[in-house]
Amino acid sequence: MVSVTELLKDPAVNAYILHMIGEQGIELIRKFPEGEEHSDEELAEETGVNLNTVRHTLYTLYEKRLAEYRRLKNSETGWLTYLWHLRLDRVHEVIEEEIRDVLDHLDARLTYEEKNDFYMCKNCGVIYTFTDSANWNFECPNCETMLEHFDNELVATALRRRVDKIKESLGSA
Incomplete structure (x- = not known):
């Protein structure tokens, strides 16, 4: 799989993603830990990107099938946690x-x-x-x-x- 850095070197891909999620979204995907799942809160903390921006970026990427999530339910509290991972290999x-x-x-x-x-x-x-x-x-x-x-x-x-x-x-x- 091609790294995010390599993908963003392609001017067409970079322009497409920039138009879709903006500079802060690009910053998030550059700092997104490769090959791992993370909650939106973890991503905001690890990358320094605002939580609302993280959520907006992830949902925008999800709409384009460039991000996926796995949902976990806490049996004690009933709270749902979404664990996200990128699928930028689909960008082309x-x-x-x-x-x-x-x-x-x-x-x-x-x-x-x-x-x-x-x-x-x-x-x-x-x-x-x-x-x-x-x-x-x-x-x-x-x-x-x-x-x-x-x-x-x-x-x-x-x-x-x-x-x-x-x-x-x-x-x-």
């Missing part, structure tokens, strides 16, 4: 999943742009589909200005380029 899979989600959204938007004809109100700056525009007799529903055809080829071209670059980076172009 998680990033790829998110990129694929973005690609799906961009593909859907590109399809929408390619299959629709658009009209714009020059006064309001709002763009409508042909169907909506026709329903309003090509008058803006806000200000009653006549709608003008909007050429969305620039938008479609930009989306196509972005989709192609993402597919290329994923090796599926």
